[in-house]
Amino acid sequence: MITWRGFLNRFLSDPVAIGAGIVLLLLVLMAVFAPLLAPQNPYDLMQLDIMDSEMPPSWMPGGDDRFLLGTDAQGRGVLSTIMYGTGISLLIGIGAVVVQGILGVTLGLIAGYKGGWIDAFLMRLADIQMSLSTLMIAIIALALFQAAFDANVYADYAIIMLILIIGIAEWPKFARTVRSSVLGEKNKEYVDAARVIGLPARKVMWKHILPNTLTPVLVISTIQVAEAIMTEAALSFLGLGMPVDRPSLGSLIRSGFEFIFSGQYWITLYPALVLIALVLALNLLGDWLRDVLNPKLRRGDD
Amino acid sequence: MSDAIVETRGLEMRFALPTHFLSREKPVLHALSGVSIKIMPGETFCVVGESGCGKTTLGRAIMGLNTPSAGEVYFNGKRIDQMDEAERKPIRRDMQMVFQNPYASLNPRRNVFETLAEPIRHLMPEKTETEVRAQVEDVLAATGCDPSWQRRLPHEFSGGQRQRIAIARALVTNPAFIVADEPISALDVSIQAQILNLLTDLQAQRGLTYLFITHDLSVVKHFGTRVAVMYLGQVMELADAETIFEDPKHPYTQLLLDAIPKLEGGSFERPRQPGELPDPVNPPPGCPFAPRCSIAADRCRSERPKLRVIPGSTTQAACHFAE
C-alpha cells in the first residue's frame, strides 16, 4: 500500500505529472472562479452587444481590449465564454462519472460478491450496454428529449440530461473493473474473518471489500472524466448537447465552426485548445495514477 | 460422551465444479465424505493431512463459512449448521478462527483497533465504546501486542506480529473454541515457536479448545491432544497424539510419519515411488488410499473401510487390515 507521503514524493519527482496537475488545477480554478475572473458574464444578455460580434483577438487589427480572445457571433467575449464553458464541461464530466461510479460500483460489487445467476445477468447486461456506442445512445435519447419538450425546458434540463445519459451509458466500465477486483478480494481470508463474526453480506461488501477495490476505480474515474467531457463535446458539436446560450466547450467549438471559413477562426480555435489541454491533462494524470498505484510496477522505497 | 464442545455427524461437502451450461456432465468434487468427529472441551484436536484432504473444508464447515451438503454440526449440543443468523449470532462469540496467511487475513485498509473492535461491536452490541476500548487493550496485552499498535495498519507489521493481531481478533470476544487453520505454516521458523507458545499459553489461561489444522506432524506431536488423519475427505485414523507416533495403525499414517525429514538424517536412503491423491471428482469405490497402499487387497478396492476401534487400543482407524 502506498502512503500519502510516498504518493506526494512520486508526484513531485515526475515532471509530466506535475505539468498535467498544474494545467488541470489552473483550468479548474479558472472554471470555479469564472464569475469573479471573467471580464464579462456571457449569460447576462444585458452585457452583450450585437455590435461587438465577431471581433478578432485584441492583438489583431480590429481587436478590442475588452475582448482578449475576440468575440463570437453574438458579441460574447471568447475568453469569458471559455471560462464559463470549461465549468460546464467539467461539471458534466464529473457529474457523469459520479453517476457511472455509483451505478457501476454498486452493480459490480453485487455481481462479484454474489456470483451465480446475478453475476451472469448483470455482466450480460453490461455486455449489451457496451456493444451499443455511448454516442449512439446519447444521440437517440437527446434527440427524443429535444423533440418531446420545447427549447426552454430543454435548455433548463440539458445539464442533468447529459449527466444522466453519459452516466448511464458508461456504467459497465466501472462495473467490470470493480467486479474483477472483488473476485480477487472476496476469497481473501480477511473476508472470511468478517463472515466468521456473522457480518451480513451487505456490510462485508461495502465495509470490507469495497475499500480494497477503490484503487482501480480512482484510476478509471480520472480517465472517464476526460471521456465524458469528450462525449459531451461531441454531442454539443452535433447540436444535441448544451444550448448556445449556456455553452460548454463543445457548443463553443460548434458555434464558431460556421465562421471558420470566413476567417473568424478564433471562436473555434481557443475553446478547442482548452478542451485538448483539459482532456490531455486528465488522461496523463490517469495514466500516472495507474502506474503509481499498480503494485506490480512499483518498486523500492515505499 | 455427549459433552463434546463441537461435534460433526456424517459431514459431507460436495462442490459442483464449473462447467459449460450446456454440458451434460455435472462433475462434483467430494471435499468431505462422512466426517464424524467429537472435540472435547479444553483439548487441542489436530487435523492432519495433505493438500486436498479436506482438512480446511472441515474447519470452514464447522465455522459456517461453507454450508455442508449433508450431515450435522453441533456446538455444545445444539445443532448450528441450520440455524438462521439471529439464532447463531450468540454462538459466534464462542467460536472464532485464525487463518493461515497473516498477510491476507487482516483487512489492509483497517487499523488494528478497527479490526479488533469489529467483532465486539457486532457480536456484543451491549458494550459501550469505553468497554470496547478496554477489551481491545486487554486482548492486545494477552497476545503480546504493544498497545501502541492500535492506530497502525497491517502493512507496518511483520508476519509474526500480524499473526498475533489475527489471534487477538479471534480472542477478542472471549470464545471457548478456536479453529486454527495452519496458523504457523506461513511463518519463518524462528517465529513459529513464538506463535505456538502463545497459543499454548492462551489455552492454559483461558481454557480454550482448539481445532488445529496442520500438515506438520511434528507440531501435532508437541502440541496436540488428539489427532485425526484425513485423506481424500475422510478420517483415516483418529487417535491420541501420543499413541499415533508410537503406534500408527493406518498405513497412510505410517507413510506420513515416514515422510518427516529427521534431524538425525538417513531416512531417505531408499528411492520412493511416486504416489498421488486419487481424483476427488471420481473417487475410487473402495478405500481412497488403496492405490498407494502396500498392503491393499481386492477387498480394499471394492469396499470402503469404516472407522472402527482397533482391538486392544483406543485408536480408531478406517482400514480393513489395521490391527
Added chain:
Amino acid sequence: MAMLEIHDLRVAFPRGKKDEVEALRGIDLTLEKGERIGIVGESGAGKSMLAFAILNLIAEPGRVSQGTIKFHGENLLDMSERKIRTIRGNRISMIFQDPMVTLNPVLTIGTQMIETLKAHQRISTREAHQRCVDKLKLVAIPSAESRMDAYPHELSGGLRQRVVIAIALLTDPEIIIADEPTTALDVTIQAEIIALILKLCRDNDLALILITHDLGVVAEVTERLMIMYAGKCVETGRTRDIIAAPKHPYAAGLLKALPQNAQRGSKLYQIPGSMPPITALPSGCPYHPRCARADDGCRAAMPPLENGVACFHPLNENAEASI
C-alpha cells in the same frame, strides 16, 4: 582448487538516489565435485539471492558489487553473457520452488525438454527425444514415453517437480542449485523428491546446493551446511556437527525452537523478535538484538567468520547453557 569457489560475494540494491543497501554482505563458499551443501535461513536472509548471484542472474536494479565466483578457476562475473550461457542451464542447472516457473504451460513436456537440450548441444531431434525419455525414466516418472506429449497442467505437483528435475539433469550438469525444491509440495511428495534428489546426486557424482528453510530436509540431504542471517553467513561446517552441536546462538536457537526437539507439552524455546530487514540492520552483529549472549562488543563490531562461526561468544561443545 575446488570446482566452485565463491569469495567475498556482495550484492547491492540502490536505495534512493545515491545510497545502496547490501542484500549479501560477503559470502564465501566452496563446493567440490559431488558435494552436497545446504544453505539455510529465514525469508529475507539472502539465500535465494545467493543462488541467483551464482548464475549471474541478479535482476535490475540489483548488482553484484564485489567478489568472485570461480567455476573451474574462471570467474563467472567477468564472463560475457554468451559464454555464461554455455554454463548456466548446462553445466550448472537450477530447480525452483514452483515448477511452473520452469515449465511453459502451453508447450508439451517433450517439446520443452527437446528445446532445452538442443539449445545446449548439437543433437538430432530423434536422439534428443530418446535422451529426454531416458531422463524422465531416471526420475521415476511412470509411463515416461507417453508423458512426453503431456502438458504441464496434466501432471500432479509431484510429477511436475520430477519433470523439472529431469530437465535440470538433461545436460548432465556438474552442479544443481535447488531453491526450496520441496516447499510447495505435500509431506509425502516431499519425501519422494528428497529421496530422488539424494539418489541422483549420489549416482551421478553431482554437486548440489540446496537452499531451504527446513533444517530437517538439510539434515537428510546435505553433507555441509551454511546458515545465513541478514545477508551474512553466521555458521558453516559439517551438517551433522552443526545439528548436533551448533556454535552460533542463532543456529542453536533455530534448532532448539523445533517442536521435535522439545519435550511434549512443554513450552518451545523461542528466539525473541524477528530478523531485521536489510534496510534497517543494527550496528555490529545483526543478531545481537535477539541474542542473550550479546554484549557491547557485539553491538560495536561484526564478528568475523572464524572456525566456521561468526560470533564473539560461540557456544562450546558441551554448553547447554544459555543461548
